[in-house]
Amino acid sequence: MAEKAILYDATKCTACRGCQAACKQWNENDEYIPTPSDREGVQAENWGSYENPPDLSPQTWLKMRFTEVDKNGKVRWLFTRQACMHCTDAACVNVCPNGTLYHHELGFVAYNKDTCTGCGYCIDACPFQIPRSTRNLLTGIAKADKCTFCTTAGLDRISAGWEPACVKTCPPKALQYGDRETMITEGMKRVQTLRAKGYNNAYLYGEKELGGLHVIYALEDDPQVYGLPVNPQVPATAIAWKKVIQPIGWVLGALTIVGLGLNFLIARKAKMSRELPAKKEK
Ligand code: SF4
Ligand code: SF4
Ligand code: SF4
Structure with missing residues (x-):
């Protein structure tokens, strides 16, 4: 079976966060988001960024990251996704002691929340610092969470032949889903176009990193400018x-x-x- 991937074109993204909302809605990850007038909530405070919420959590599997870059006296605002990269050489799969995290037959990293013991090994091992967990104060049970590539049991869009919820919702089509080889070809075309326009450092992130990622980024600059690890390792x-x-x-x-x-x-x-x-x- 041909491996699948998401292609994220950072140069088309408007940071509308529709993908964030769609991910939460489809995966039933309801969360208490305080309003600006709600002084009790941590997120009601201005913490110096338009990013909201400030971090991933067991209920937030995808977050848009905003990076301000000073180039030749001009401020550039760069956007990226912060979510599981679905690595081929996946550290989380390596350390998971009971197969809760596993490679789906289409290449990405799915997981079975029912069997997670909350050991936290995946959280420590992930080179992108993605999984999050919380402990139920009543039962004492902890569970890890991350993007499932929309394959959660009962909410499995991929088996139904649909694209992931985040891809479906993206207004400027900055997200695409399809065969990984096709996504790489499309991504390379985009990078070449950017280079022809003078973005000499344009780069396709995920083609080769960690044996090949299943979320691939077309970037107009070096990965480190976006806060992405260069040459991530298990x-x-x-x-x-x-x-x-x-x-x-x-x-x-x-x-x-x-x-x-x-x-x-x-x-x-x-x-x-x-x-x-x-x-x-x-
Ligand atoms: S929905 Fe598309 S344009 Fe909006 S933040 Fe997500 S990737 Fe960017
Ligand atoms: S990004 Fe982290 S959590 Fe996702 S597959 Fe890679 S190692 Fe696992
Ligand atoms: S693939 Fe599905 S679970 Fe993963 S970020 Fe997109 S909407 Fe969320």
């Missing part, structure tokens, strides 16, 4: 977890089970040998 601890610590854990677990089994057999044999002479005396 942390060494995540690789060690997958290749060394987890297999050792499985071996130790298997040895423990074998040991318990042997212990049971030896104890049973000893018990039987104590009982046999007594039966003979009868």
